[in-house]
Amino acid sequence: MTEPRRRRVAFAALAATLALALGLATASGSVALPPLSVLSSVAARLGAPEFSPLSEPGQAILWTVRLPRVLLAALVGGGLAVVGAALQSVFRNPMADSGLLGVGSGAALGAVLAVKLGWGQTFFALPVAAFAGAMAAVLAVYVLAHAARRASLHGLLLTGLAVAALAGAGTSVLLVATEEFRVKTVLFWLAGGLEGRSWTHVQLGGGLILAGSAALLALSRPLDVLSLGTDEAAALGLPVHLTRLGLLALSSLVAGAATSVAGSVPFVGLVAPHALRPLVGPLGRHLLPAAFLGGAVLVVLADVAARTLSAQMDLPLGALTAFVGAPYFLLALRTSEGRS
């Protein structure tokens, strides 16, 4: 199969899979909705005649609970995967993802701090605090790495590790000092989950994720040039430091938004680009959109599993993506080592 053809097939397959996954996810849950009626209800909102009406409670579940949650899952997964693909090009390392910038640990610290201060039930305080924490952590990483010297990629990575460890330590201390009845809110959030997310989450978090991902896609050619290495990129006329700063800022924005609405959802940023790179190639204009679709499929399906595997409770979403992602990674590592 020629390369452009293989790419077209891959994109068609991804789009079809995402559509199926979205359908499956809206139909299934503690209350199953007939897929045909779901389709009919969505069509009705778009102005088409209703052909298989949903029951009154069905309508309510679909429009206030199910749809925002499913859409948010798709946006979070897509955003995290795009960020993973972008950072892997910036750091020229297939193991890079948003965790390296301190996004996840900063968000966790922000969220725990908010709960500790008793804002856990205040409308929207948790995501806002998490987002602020994520941005503060990234800023700290960047400033500290530059204070050390003209920041090399290596310095940035190591600073990221140190800041993440510090934020993690802060989170632990705060958790221990938090009243027991509040710990559950934090724990659930730390493990990742989309329970009870509303259209407001979709609008704020999803809006940021979409805008940031679109901006990253628009910068895909500078991203490709940057992936050639510092010297070659500079010799090709790219303002290397400025470009890197812009890409890191956009990546933190998207990952921060995703983490603030869904908590920690690990491995999506690693697995989706890694699995799709052999199919669509490493160029940003192909890999970024493919990663968005693939990441969306992953998290939508993981969230279905989170809602339906146990009848008693929602399982943590982040644990589910890790259950799939970690073995995938070990397997990929084994095959790649077997080859070389």
Place this chain on the structure above:
Amino acid sequence: MKVMLEARDAMVRRGPRRVLHGVSLVVREGEAVALVGPNAAGKSTLVRALAGLLPVERGEVLLEGRAVGAWDRDGRARVLALVTPEEDAPPALTVEDRVALGRYPHRGPFRPMTADDRAAVAAALAVTGIAGLSRRALETLSAGERQLAALARGLAQQPRVLLLDEPGAHLDVGHQLGLFRVLDEARRGGVAVLAVVHDLQRAAAWAARMVLLHEGRVAAEGPPNEVLTSPEAARAFRVSVRAHALPGGAHPLYSFEEPS
């Protein structure tokens, strides 16, 4: 011939260490210059300073008469191409996509590929002899083939000045001859070519002029035969050099021995 690239008493630092202590040299339109010297002489540093990637602490580097740092980045990259031996492109990238990134200074972040871009890429692939590999991923190539792809990227920039740091390091003798033939073609087209070459025999056969760098200074400069048989070359490389004229050969053969 028009002077394309010039260093005037350039002093360059790398970190705390001063690597170049006032280097002056000139590369003219359509000229082939070989830069030679022992390890740690400052050759790579000089090439990067000439390309505008390293700032000069004192003195200046002029590209077409204008300070290289005063050019806007894209403009500079349309005039001057640099090919280095550090080959770090993403392993899954195809040869064609890698060479096409050489059009970045012409296209910028947003302009789509034009017929001119495509023609430049095709010509660069053809002249380097890797058109047959164009759909292959870099990770499936040998080190020598990757080096040719890097050279093709430089040619796709359609530069008027071409700087190369050890372009033939990983090439077998046949591919080396091919590489220098490509550089010669570019030179005949008016491109000013300066290459760091470790293989002194090859450098002497290819270049019209040789610059010997030793401990951050130009130790000798001139026709390759004169430079290689100079006492400065013997001192720089710590060898004794002898030239042997071959009957019917265009270039003498050199032999090198440790000084007794």
